[in-house]
Amino acid sequence: MTDSPRSSPPGTPHGRPAKLIARARRAPKRTAALVLLVLFAAYAAYLTVRVTAAFEGRRWDVPAHVYAAPLELYPGMTLEAVELTAHLEQVGYAESGDPATAQPAPGQPLPGQPLPGQPLPGKFRTAADTVTFTTRAFRHWDALEPSQTLTARFAGGRLAGLDTAEGSVPLARLEPVRLGSLFAAHHEDRILVEPEEIPPLLIAALKAVEDRRFDDHHGLDFLAIGRAAFVNLRAGGIRQGGSTLTQQLVKSYFLDNRRTFRRKFQEAIMAVALELSYDKAEILHAYINEVYLGQQGARAIHGFGLASEYYFAKRLAELDLPEIALLVGLVNGPSYFDPRRHPERALARRNLVLGVLADEGVIEAGAARQAAEEDLRVGDGTRLLSRYQPAFMDLVRHELAADYPVEVLETEGLKIFTSLDPQVQSLAERELAEGLAALEGQPPDDTGAALDGAVVVTRHATGDVLAMVGGRNVEYDGFNRALAARRPAGSLVKPAVYLAALETGRYTLASRIEDEPLTIELGSGRTWSPENFDLTSHGEVPLLRALADSYNQATVRLGMDVGVDAVARLLHGLGLPEVPRAHPSLLLGAVDVSPFEMAAVYGTLANGGFRVPLSAVRSVIDATGEPMARYPLEMTPAADPAAVQQVNAALVQAVLRGTGEIARPLLPAGLVAAGKTGTSSGFRDSWFAGFTNDHVAVVWVGRDDNQPSGLTGATGALRIWAPLVTGLRQSASYAPAPAPGLVGTWLDYETGFATVEGCGDAVLVPLPEGAEPPWLDGCRRGLRRLGERLRDIFGGED
Amino acid sequence: MKTTRVWAALALAVAVSACAPLPPASDENGAAAPPATNAPAPGESGEAAAPATAGAVATLLAQSRSYHASDEYAEAATTLERALRIEPANPWLWLELAKVHVSAGNLPQAEAHARKALSVAGGDTAAREAAEDLLARIAAG
Numbered sequence: 001m002t003d004s005p006r007s008s009p010p011g012t013p014h015g016r017p018a019k020l021i022a023r024a025r026r027a028p029k030r031t032a033a034l035v036l037l038v039l040f041a042a043y044a045a046y047l048t049v050r051v052t053a054a055f056e057g058r059r060w061d062v063p064a065h066v067y068a069a070p071l072e073l074y075p076g077m078t079l080e081a082v083e084l085t086a087h088l089e090q091v092g093y094a095e096s097g098d099p100a101t102a103q104p105a106p107g108q109p110l111p112g113q114p115l116p117g118q119p120l121p122g123k124f125r126t127a128a129d130t131v132t133f134t135t136r137a138f139r140h141w142d143a144l145e146p147s148q149t150l151t152a153r154f155a156g157g158r159l160a161g162l163d164t165a166e167g168s169v170p171l172a173r174l175e176p177v178r179l180g181s182l183f184a185a186h187h188e189d190r191i192l193v194e195p196e197e198i199p200p201l202l203i204a205a206l207k208a209v210e211d212r213r214f215d216d217h218h219g220l221d222f223l224a225i226g227r228a229a230f231v232n233l234r235a236g237g238i239r240q241g242g243s244t245l246t247q248q249l250v251k252s253y254f255l256d257n258r259r260t261f262r263r264k265f266q267e268a269i270m271a272v273a274l275e276l277s278y279d280k281a282e283i284l285h286a287y288i289n290e291v292y293l294g295q296q297g298a299r300a301i302h303g304f305g306l307a308s309e310y311y312f313a314k315r316l317a318e319l320d321l322p323e324i325a326l327l328v329g330l331v332n333g334p335s336y337f338d339p340r341r342h343p344e345r346a347l348a349r350r351n352l353v354l355g356v357l358a359d360e361g362v363i364e365a366g367a368a369r370q371a372a373e374e375d376l377r378v379g380d381g382t383r384l385l386s387r388y389q390p391a392f393m394d395l396v397r398h399e400l401a402a403d404y405p406v407e408v409l410e411t412e413g414l415k416i417f418t419s420l421d422p423q424v425q426s427l428a429e430r431e432l433a434e435g436l437a438a439l440e441g442q443p444p445d446d447t448g449a450a451l452d453g454a455v456v457v458t459r460h461a462t463g464d465v466l467a468m469v470g471g472r473n474v475e476y477d478g479f480n481r482a483l484a485a486r487r488p489a490g491s492l493v494k495p496a497v498y499l500a501a502l503e504t505g506r507y508t509l510a511s512r513i514e515d516e517p518l519t520i521e522l523g524s525g526r527t528w529s530p531e532n533f534d535l536t537s538h539g540e541v542p543l544l545r546a547l548a549d550s551y552n553q554a555t556v557r558l559g560m561d562v563g564v565d566a567v568a569r570l571l572h573g574l575g576l577p578e579v580p581r582a583h584p585s586l587l588l589g590a591v592d593v594s595p596f597e598m599a600a601v602y603g604t605l606a607n608g609g610f611r612v613p614l615s616a617v618r619s620v621i622d623a624t625g626e627p628m629a630r631y632p633l634e635m636t637p638a639a640d641p642a643a644v645q646q647v648n649a650a651l652v653q654a655v656l657r658g659t660g661e662i663a664r665p666l667l668p669a670g671l672v673a674a675g676k677t678g679t680s681s682g683f684r685d686s687w688f689a690g691f692t693n694d695h696v697a698v699v700w701v702g703r704d705d706n707q708p709s710g711l712t713g714a715t716g717a718l719r720i721w722a723p724l725v726t727g728l729r730q731s732a733s734y735a736p737a738p739a740p741g742l743v744g745t746w747l748d749y750e751t752g753f754a755t756v757e758g759c760g761d762a763v764l765v766p767l768p769e770g771a772e773p774p775w776l777d778g779c780r781r782g783l784r785r786l787g788e789r790l791r792d793i794f795g796g797e798d
Numbered sequence: 799m800k801t802t803r804v805w806a807a808l809a810l811a812v813a814v815s816a817c818a819p820l821p822p823a824s825d826e827n828g829a830a831a832p833p834a835t836n837a838p839a840p841g842e843s844g845e846a847a848a849p850a851t852a853g854a855v856a857t858l859l860a861q862s863r864s865y866h867a868s869d870e871y872a873e874a875a876t877t878l879e880r881a882l883r884i885e886p887a888n889p890w891l892w893l894e895l896a897k898v899h900v901s902a903g904n905l906p907q908a909e910a911h912a913r914k915a916l917s918v919a920g921g922d923t924a925a926r927e928a929a930e931d932l933l934a935r936i937a938a939g
Contacts, residue, residue: 074854074884142876170853173880461886462879608917610910619876630872633879633895635910641917694886736887737920 047266048273054253055274055286062192062413062623063181066396068420069464069618070140070176073152075168078729079159083423084131084152088124090177090422092314093133096123119149122318129154138175141417141619141627145173177422178309179389180299182397182409187298191305192413195285197317201362202304203284205328208360209353211245215280219246219271246271248331249287293327294334301334311339311378321363322371326350326378339378347376391470391480392420395596395616398483403629413623418616419464421457427727428455428467428697429474435720436472436701439711451709453701453717454481454595455724460603460696462633463612468596479704482595487685487702490589490678491550491659491713492598493567495605495647496574497559497587498547500566502643507558509544509646509765510745510752510773515554520584528584530556533679533712542752544765547650548658550677552588559587573638575600575611589678598689599698605648606674606691608736609639641739642768648674649765652734655690656763657749662714663688666722672733673725677713684708686716692731697724742766748776755779855881859894871902889915889925896932909936 071087073079085095124133134149150172153161162169181189207214213221221244243251250270274283294301294310301310307327308316314323329349330337339346351372358368396418400409408414436451450472457467470480479485501507515538520528530552532538537553546554559567568582571591580591593601596614604611612635620628651674654660655667659677667673675690686701686709699717703709709716725731738744745767747753748760752773755762759779767773858881865874878895885891896911912932919926 072854072880072884076852076854077884142873170857459883459886461882464883608914610914610917630876632872632875633882634907635914637910637913641913737918737922739917740926 044269044273047269048277051250051253051270051273052277055278062411063189064400064409064412064414064416065181065191066179066393066416066418067176068179068418068422068425069466070138071174073150073159073162073172073174074170075159075161077159078157079154080157081126081129081131081152081154084159085124085126087174087177087423088131088133089313091175092309092318093122093124094314094318096120096125119147121147122315135172136175139415139621139625140173141621141630144625145175148172176417179418179420180393182393182400182416188300188302189306190289190301190303191309192289193303193305193316195281197315198285198288198304199317199319199324201321202288202316202319202324202328204362205324205353205357206245206284206287206331208362209328209356210248210331211243212360214245214284217244217275219273219275220244220268243267244271245287246274246283249283249290250274252290252292291331292334293330294338321367322350322354322374323377325353325357325371326376329353339376343376343378346378350376389420389425389468389474390478391468391474391482392418392425392465392616394470394480394483395465395468399615399617399631414628415621415623415625416617417619417621419459419462419466419618420468420616421464421466424457424728425467425469428457428469428724431455431720431724431727432469432699433472433474435723439701439716439719450703451701451711452481452704453699453720454485455700455720456482456595456599456696456698457724457728458599458603458614458696459694460606460612460691461694463603463614464618465596465599465614465616466695468616481700484594485700485702486592486594486597487700488589488680489591489593489598490680490685490687492593492601492676492678492687492689493571493586493589493591494547494550494555495651495676496571496601497555497562497567498543498650499574499605499639499643499647500562500570501543501558502646503570503640504562505768507543508767508771508773509542509650510747510754510767510771511543512540512752513543513546513554513558515539515541515546515551515557518553518557520556520560522584530588540751542747542749544650544653544747544752544763545658545749547647548653548749550654550659556584556587560584570639571601573611574604575613575638589680595698595700598687598700599696602689602691602698603696604638605644605651606696606734607635608648608739609637609641609644611636611638642741642766645736645739645742645766648734648736651676651690653749653763653765659714660688660690660718663718663722666719666726668726670733671725671731672735674734675718675721677718679712682708683710683712686711687713688717688721690721690725692725692728692734693736694731695725695728697721697728699724738766741769743769745771745773747773748779751776753777753779855885855888855891858884859891862894862898866898866901869901871898874898875902887918889919889922889929892918893925893928893932896929900932900936905936909933912936 073084119134121134121136124131130151130153132149132151135145135147137147138145148164150169151163152159153163162172181191211221213223224244247267250267289303289305291304292300292302293304293307296310301307304327305316307330308314308319308323311327312319312323319327326339326346329346329352330339332349336342337346337349354363354368354372357363358365396416400416432453432455436453440451452471454471455467455469456465458465468482470482502509515532517529517537522528532552533550538551541551541554543558546558564582564584564586568580568586572579576591576593576597580586583590600614603614612633615631617631619630622628652672654677655663655673655675660675663673663675671692673690673692675688678687678689679685684702684706687699689696689698691697699721701709701711701716701720743766744764746755746757746762746764748755749763750761753760753776754773755776756779757764760776858877862874862877862881865871865877875895875898878891878898881891882888882895892911892915896908896915899905899908899911912929916926916929916933919929
C-alpha cells in the first residue's frame, strides 16, 4: 500500500469521481487493516499469556526429589576404604590432590564457594588406609549436618577411627545419594539450580555458542535470522535456525520441534513477549533449568543441574571447563552428540565449543587447548548420582500417594528421604542378573523363554526397604515383579503352620508328628492326598526336622490339627495384606504372594514376632528445608516371641542341614542364617526367604509366562540368595538372646529326643522350660556316667 | 480437647516416673554401660564380642535423651531409630523408644516397644527388669 490516508489530497464531491471511488474503496481497506491489527494484538496477547503462564509455571514446577538413606559412619562398622570412596563418588565427591583446599581460581570466585585455603566440600583424597574428605552441608529431616573435614582410618575390614581437626568423633552422617525425582507424565526430570549455583563460565559459554547478541536483542536476533534465512534459501528448506536462547526456551516450553514457519512466527512473538515481561537474568536462569540435554530410557534429562549429575555425577557449581564445554555442546543435539553413545561426535563437538570460547575471548587459547586434551569423563553411567531405580521408585510413589496429591509431588520441590541402601541395591541387582545368567547356563530340564526374578532386602528391626529389584532389566520402568508379581508361595508358608502349632502350647520343636500318607476330605466327595517332594514318607519326625526338611505330609497333618483358619489368620498377622482363603492346600502354600509381602512375613519372624510394616519413605521436608511428615517405626506384637524363636531355630537348621543346606558352603564361614525354600507345583516358582540378625532377603525366580522353570527353591532362588547375603557385609549372625521362657536344649535331629552335645545327631535349639523330651538311647547314659564320675570325684550327695 | 489434656497430663506423669530409674550415667550398673554393651551379651549367644560401635550408639542415645527432655519426641524417636539401625538387638534402645512413646502419649506403641525390649533382653537382667517395670507402669496407666 503506497498511499496513506494522510497523503491523499482533499477532493471535491463533484469534480473527481475517480478519487471518490478510490476513497470508497480505501475505507474497507482501512477497516480491514484495523481488524487485522486488532486480531494480531489479540493473538499476540493470547501468546503472551500462554508463554508467561508457562514461564511462571515452570519456574516453580520442581518434582519431589527422592534420596536414599544416608551413610552413617562410626568406628567399629564393617567398611573398607574403597566402599567409602565408592559412596563419596556416588554423591558426587571428586578425588583431589593434596591438600583438598580451594585454590585461587583463575576467574572470579563463585559465590558460595569456599575461599582459597579453605577445605573444598565434595572432595576426597586417599592415602594408605585413610580417606580424608570434606562433606557438604546437608539438611536431613531432623537436623542440618554442617560441612566438616573428616579422616576415616581403616584396619582389618573395619572403620577404625573417624577424626576431625579437633579430635575423633563417634559418628558422622553423610549426605544421601539422590535417586531421582517424582517427575510428571512428560517424564521430564530436572534438578533446579539457583542463580548463585550457576558457574559464570556456563553463562558466558552459552551466550558465546548459542546466542552472541543475547544481552542486546529483544528476543529475536535479526542478524542471526538473516544469516539463517540465507543458508536456508540456498538449501531450499529449513536447515539452520537463528534462534536466540529466548526462542529456544519458548520452544522447549511447548514441546514442539516442527520447524514450520507458523511455529517460528509464534515462537518469535512469544520470545519478544518474554523479553518484555522478564529481565535477561531471569530468562537465562529459566533456560538453564529448562533445556533438554539427554535421555535415559523414559526419563528426559532437563536443565544443566540434572545434566551435570547425569553425565558427571557432580554438582553444577563443581564443573570445570571441559565439562561445561561438553554440556553446552549438547544443547544443539543431545541424542546426536550423546557422549555415552557417540563419544567421538561428543568429543569433536566439545572441542569445537572450546574453540568458539577461545575465539570469543571467553577463555584463553591455551586453556582451550589444554581442555581439549581431556577425556570426556562421562564414565559408563554406572556410578551416577541419580541412578534411577524404577522398582523402588514405584514403591515410593505408592506410599506417597496415600498422603500427597500428585500435583504436590510433581511441582513443589519436596525432598523425600527413603530407606534405600545404594550399596545393597547394586549388590542385589548384580546378584540377580549374574545368578539368572548362571541358572540359564545350566538349564535343569527346561530351556527356552528367559528366566526372570525379583529381590527384596529389608532391615527388619526398623522395617526399612534397603533394596528392591523388579526384574533383571533394572532400568526398565515396567513390570515390577517385587511388588506386582503375585505367585504361589509354596513351602514359604510352612513356618506359619509350625508357628500356629507352637503357639497353642501343645507342641514344641521336639514334639513328634507322623510324616505318613493322609487324605483330606475337601467336601462334595473330593479328597486331597499330599505327597512329599521325594515321594517318600519319613515316619515319626520331630517338628524341628519336619520344618527344616520341609516334609509336606507332616506339615499338613499338623496344620489340620491346629486348624487351617488359624494358619490363615496368622499369615495375615505376620504381614500378608489379607487373610488368605483357608483351604487345606494353603498349608502347602496355595496362596499368591509378592516377594515384598513375603519379606514382610519373614521380617516379623526375624523380629521375634513383632511386626514392623515395611516401608520406603522415612521422612519428607519441603523445598525450604522445613520438616514435613515423618513415618516412624511402628510395631505390633503379632506372635508369641518364644514360639517364633523355636520356628526360627528350625529355619536355622533348614540352612545348615535341611532343604537350604546347599547354601551353607556359599555363605561366609560362621555366619548363621535362617531361611526357607519354596517351590510351587510344576516348578513354576522358585523362592528363598531368609534372614540374619540384621537383614531379610527374599528372592523369587520364575518365568513371566508362568511356565515351568524346572527349578526348586534350592536349585534356583537360593543360588542367588546365598551370595547376596554373603555380600551384605553389615549382616551379623542370627543369634538371638533366648526369649523369656525358653532354654537351650540339645536334641537329636532325627528323633527329637533329648541328648547331649556330640551324642547322636545333636543340635542345640530353644525349648520351653519344662519341656522334657525323652532321652535318646545311649546318650543319657553318657551324661549319667559323667555325672556319676563327677560325684565320685567331688563326693557330692545325690 | 479435654481428653487430650488429660492424656497429656497422664503421659507426662508416666514419663517423669518412667525416666526416673534410668538417669544417664547414674544407674547402679553405670548407665552408660548398659546401652553400650551390644545386645547378645558376650557368652550368651556364643558370638564373638560385639564390634566397637558403642561410641556411636551412646552418642545417639544421649542426643535422643536431650531431644526427649525438650519434648521433641519425633526427633528423639528418629535419633533412636538411627541407633537401632546400628544395634538392632540392644534392649536399652528399644526401652528408650518405649519411653519416648510414653511421653508422646502413645501407650500402645510404648507397650509394644517395651515388650520388644523384654524379648531381646536375654541375660541382661537390668534391661529385663527395666522393661518389666515399664510394662507394669504402662499397664497401671
